[in-house]
Amino acid sequence: MSKTILIDTSRCTACRGCQIACKEWHELPANKTYQVGWGSHQNPQDLNPNNYKLVRFNEHLDNGTIRWNFFPDQCRHCEIAACKETGDMYIEEAIIQDEKTGAVVFTAKTKGFNKDQFDEIKEACPYNIPRRDEKTGLLSKCTMCNDRIHNGMPPACVKVCPTGTMLFGEREEMLKLAKSRLTQLKKKWPEAQLVDPDSVNVIYLLIDKPENYHEFAAVESNLGPMSKKQLFATLARPFKAMKG
Structure with missing residues (x-):
């Protein structure tokens, strides 16, 4: 849990x-x-x-x-993390989600994303959380410690x-x-x-x-008849399809 x-x-x-x-x-x-x-x-x-x-x-x-x-x-650590789904299209496991805690964590691999890819990752987040260090290229946000x-x-x-x-x-x-x-x-x-x-x-x-x-x-x-859980799943679905 x-x-x-x-x-x-x-x-x-x-x-x-x-x-x-x-x-x-x-x-x-x-x-x-x-x-x-x-x-x-x-x-x-x-x-x-x-x-x-x-x-x-x-x-x-x-x-x-x-x-x-x-x-x-701070980061909301979404159960369905659109930032991770987007990032996985370009660099697998640059963004990870800990199965035990649910924490969504940006790793050192995120420096491999170019600016356009980062923009996609940021736009996928409904809370406008990810940030990029222009000097190092690393993406950053709350890790939930x-x-x-x-x-x-x-x-x-x-x-x-x-x-x-x-x-x-x-x-x-x-x-x-x-x-x-x-x-x-x-x-x-x-x-x-x-x-x-x-x-x-x-x-x-x-x-x-x-x-x-x-x-x-x-x-x-x-959202009309759509639940928030369904919305997050919808946000992630195009990225999963593109990966496939």
Whole structure:
């Protein structure tokens, strides 16, 4: 059974401890950031090869009241990983999915993808996650701290979270907890929802509409009769056909 991270945004204070812990564990270099002219407390401005995790800030008016939404953005570790399906067309096992944990991991082989191939991989991701280091050619993103999990430790971001925003465990256990928390939050926040819980292993619990957090917070919800699981399978199907 795969592992799952539950991110309850109702508890996030934007301390950014998760963002820093991720950088420290993966020994990622600092980014040059700018406050003046950017107009936001969010830094850096976007995910990049040196930031696998980024706490996004969204400020908007809600019935005349300023409202802040915080969104610790990262790879969702999709059960059907379109990035892997796309990458496998060009370089087998450059992107792998750990059968034990469900973590989708970019390996050193990803430096073999050219820019056009990377663009395809990025476009296949419905959450706009993969990034490319222009100097090395390596593709990068959150690994779910797969190495820590195999050594009996939780992901670094989960370990340092001081508010209980992030929790980690067996998928069924986290799904049960997510649904329980959702029931409680809906009493105060009618818009509360779980984001794509059937398709990903990093599940977000939101108390506002997804678009009030981040443009890529959720797969488009208006899918008609198609379930999100079916959507992910549809995303992957053309790549499998091309490989065959």
